Amino acid sequence: MKSPRSAPAKASKKALTGITGFDEITNDGLPIGRTTLLEGGPGSGKTIFALQFLVFGAQHLKEPGIFVAFEETPQRIVSNCEGFGWKLAELQRKKLFFLDAQPTPDLIDSGSFDFRGMLAVLAEQAKKMGARRIVFDALDILLTLLPDAASRRREFYRLHEWLVEQNLTAIITAKSHGDPNGANSEHPFGFMQYMVDCSVTLNHRVVLGVSQRNLRVQKYRGSNFDENESPFVIGMNGFDVAVARTLGRVDARVSKERVSSGVARLDTMLGGGYYRGASVLITGFPGTAKTTLSGAFAEAACKRGESTMFVSFDSDGAEVLRNLTSVGIDLHRYVKSGLLRMISARTITGSAETLMVRIKTLTKEHGARCLVIDPVSTLSKAGNELTAHSVAERLIDWSKAEGITLVCTSLLDEMASQTNGGTPLQISTLADTWIHLNYLVQAGERNRGMSIIKSRGTAHSNQVRELILSDTGVTLADIYTAGGEVLMGTMRWEKESAERVANEVAEVARKLKGVSLDAEEAVLEVRAKALQTELIAKQVEKALLAGATESQERELSRGRTRLRELRGADATKPERK
Incomplete structure (x- = not known):
């Protein structure tokens, strides 16, 4: 069988998770038909992330899914996730199948333990419902039952090959150990990080009494992705991953309103x-x-x-x-x-x-x-x-x-x-x-x-x-x-009040000055009228005097002329020049 590690990459095909922000970080989701390893400590949200991935595929992409539970019963998982409004009971009828694969407490390794029986059952179920997605939740619990590291590698490799063969997009969740920011050689299941196509780590810590959660995509074969830690919260609708600003993002529409x-x-x-x-x-x-x-x-x-x-x-x-x-x-x-x-x-x-x-x-x-x-x-x-x-x-x-x-x-x-x-x-x-x-x-x-x-x-x-x-x-x-x-x-207020008083005083002074000037103007006008009248009288008197003088001279001239006529005197001789 051809090794999945040598299979051609399918970078152009992604499986949307429906998780706000995460699909942007990974440029449209997880590698389709490939395996993703999801690691995290207790309470980091591994099960919720994986189940939300299945629910979104079943509800929005018509991709039925299978959830294999190794740590909790399906009933408890469904009950714990009721608050997210995913309608799991309705999905379980046709689009979502839960397999209770919890190992029994008295299980004893006889040396012939492997995954073939479980995978045969899952293959039949996947074919029956046309499953496109699958989750193995807390696989590390089952791997722990194997006797040595070689057996664990063998069975994980068997699982990995089976997933590629079935062309299922898979998420495997496991507990993280040691350094959450990189592969750890002392991790009992560290080899899984090298075999999968995508690896995501969830972290949950408390800083000064405040809960802080973040995730980081450690690897993603054949695709670019955001390598930095991204904060996330588990809200009313499940995972919500905060996405930082990125180069090349589409600008928001602006308005001049x-x-x-x-x-x-x-x-x-x-x-x-x-x-x-x-x-x-x-x-x-x-x-x-x-x-x-x-x-x-x-x-x-x-x-x-x-x-x-x-x-x-x-x-x-x-x-x-x-x-x-x-x-x-x-x-x-x-x-x-x-x-x-x-x-x-x-x-x-x-x-x-x-x-x-x-x-x-x-x-x-x-x-x-x-x-x-x-x-x-x-x-x-x-x-x-x-x-x-x-x-x-x-x-x-x-x-x-x-x-x-x-x-x-x-x-x-x-x-x-x-x-x-x-x-x-x-x-x-x-x-x-x-x-x-x-x-x-x-x-x-x-x-x-x-x-x-x-x-x-x-x-x-x-x-x-x-x-x-x-x-x-x-x-x-x-x-x-x-x-x-x-x-x-x-x-x-005081300055404005003082200015108002000063303006009022100035206004009164202006009015008083105006009244005084009006009075002086009136006096001057009266004097001007009197002088004008006196001037006119003088002019009339002068005109009368000139007229009387002229009339008197005419009378005198006529009288002299008449006297000469009466005396028979000679006419007046013309004067010599």
Whole structure:
């Protein structure tokens, strides 16, 4: 029989597992018609992974499967996996067969023990149901019963050849020993890693009291794959593997549509609001109104009729609703109508990966277009420091891929410098818009200031504006400076009041001066009219005098002429020239 190790590779043919993330890591699943070794310690999820592989094939690819159990009874396995909603009882009728192959406690090796009888039974069953997939769960238990290493190699080789002969895509699970990151020569079944075409290791450890799970593909003949460790969680639907960013991935669709932040003046500062599908980060110290801005965004989204989810890690949902009412943000009616879903996450424990998967699941269930996480810095709590940044990064990537507008708040350390600009998760570089809230202490007062550190793709204001909260809502005050210093609160009120008084005094003085000038103008106008009248009189008098003089001269001339005529005198002689 031809050795399976020399068989031609089938890199172009893969068997999808249906496990979120894992098919991306392996570029479409496990090698079809080949054997995959799945190793892991107790509680690492080997059985769940293998069974989910069979369930997906049976439900979605019309590929019946066989599950061979060496450690637990099929009844217990089915019972343990009922919570995943896989409908195993329905699948067992035609598409899924469980074989109870647990060795009996009183089994004694007689020297002639081998797998041929079991494989004959399985071959018949596979032919009967047209099986395409098979799982041998905890095969190491059966191999342990063989007397020596040579017998174990022989029987595993027999199994491997049989699987290739049957053209079954197989998963063999076994307990890991020693170093989980590579083959171990002291491993009693280490030879299996060399014989299979694909080898996957599951790890489960506790870091500072927090459970951390990850897997790594150690080898995959004839195919490229992601060689790094990938975190995973076992959620409501089974395995969910977190996939990191990869080169060549398809970019998420972008939108030029703007959505309101819920604060009109902030929209103006942003040039029209947030971009649809963008990630927004709101940072600040405790009490700087991060939750308030998030609530304003949620209210604006609900007013547009968009399904929204608000995840609160600091307070219960009812407390958040009550507190927001004090600043004119009433979300109760939207919760009642089902448009807004409040998630109180204070009691959720576990790794950052667990929190992210839970948030993703709830968001999909609600069909949310807008998501608020308050604060996302909770992901970096004790035990999650090493993975929190990666989780936040994937959360942003996921929201962009889904077209969800994401608003996250991040709590800054009160002892940190206000000019530091860093965030616990170091995701400020990933966010599309970064809004920073801080305190400005002046004259014994602490006032809230808001600035836009960055907003990709939008023209935005560089001003530090005072954030004003009142029972009528949230708004931003116009920037006010005096002597090059931004004034807020009482100092601003006092300065503005002093300016108002000064302006009023100046206005009164101006009016008084105007009245005085009006009076002087009136006097001058009267004087001007009197002079004008006097001038006219003088002009009339002058004209009358000239007329009288002229008339008198004419009369005198006529009188002289008449006297000469009466005296018979000679006519007047013309004067000599």
